[in-house]
Amino acid sequence: MTEQNIYKHKALVSRADRESRNGHRSFVLWFTGLSGAGKSTLAHAVEQRLFERNCVTFVFDGDNVRHGLCSDLGFSERDREENIRRIGEMAKLFTEAGTIAITAFISPIHKDRDRVRALFQPGEFVEVYCRCTLETCEQRDVKGLYAKARKGVIANFTGISSHYEPPQNPELVVDTDQGSLDECVEKVIAYLEVHGLVKN
Numbered sequence: 001m002t003e004q005n006i007y008k009h010k011a012l013v014s015r016a017d018r019e020s021r022n023g024h025r026s027f028v029l030w031f032t033g034l035s036g037a038g039k040s041t042l043a044h045a046v047e048q049r050l051f052e053r054n055c056v057t058f059v060f061d062g063d064n065v066r067h068g069l070c071s072d073l074g075f076s077e078r079d080r081e082e083n084i085r086r087i088g089e090m091a092k093l094f095t096e097a098g099t100i101a102i103t104a105f106i107s108p109i110h111k112d113r114d115r116v117r118a119l120f121q122p123g124e125f126v127e128v129y130c131r132c133t134l135e136t137c138e139q140r141d142v143k144g145l146y147a148k149a150r151k152g153v154i155a156n157f158t159g160i161s162s163h164y165e166p167p168q169n170p171e172l173v174v175d176t177d178q179g180s181l182d183e184c185v186e187k188v189i190a191y192l193e194v195h196g197l198v199k200n
Contacts, residue, residue, distance in 0.1 A: 011096075018098025022056045024198055026095040028120060029102045029188070032113060032167060033130030034159045035145055036137030038176035038184070039104040042130060045185045047102050055198060058094060060087055060103040075156045081112050088116030095124065108164040123195070127170040128188060134159050136177040 149157035
């Protein structure tokens with residue numbers, strides 16, 4: 001099948017229809033940061049808070065996605081790029097369905113995150129940088145990954161043998177090594193309220 005034989009069908013139920021029924025806008029909340037920075041913990045806690053407000057949400061977690069959608073990918077630079085590309089496209093579909101798509105991925109490279117941002121209209125892609133020192137991330141290291149990376153058991157590990165490019169202009173920076181989880185959640189929710197993404 002060639003591209004000229006692929007057609008895009010127009011849905012009878014629009015995104016606006018879905019947002020109206022849900023009572024909130026749909027958008028992407030993109031958490032990025034080092035392994036151990038608290039992305040998944042914060043993403044799920046924010047989702048719980050939004051769910052309690054009757055928001056329609058879904059969290060895409062890095063490890064969970066690699067068990068299915070991206071199980072064929074490794075951790076080379078090319079595979080990581082493809083991993084983020086797929087997540088971006090999936091997040092786009094979820095926003096079209098009226099859902100608040102919440103993602104928790106290291107997503108270490110600027111251009112990969114910017115490529116995902118380009119899929120969305122201004123204000124629909126909220127990049128949240130979970131800022132945390134490498135030392136703290138290593139201390140948390142509940143999976144033992146940093147220790148293995150230090151020993152050379154794991155190659156291309158972000159922060160040790162592979163670089164991380166911090167966001168230059170994220171919508172929000174959360175210092176996850178300084179505040180409590182509740183404080184971090186409140187900071188995210190406050191941003192969403194101030195910018196009209198969720199109701200007060």
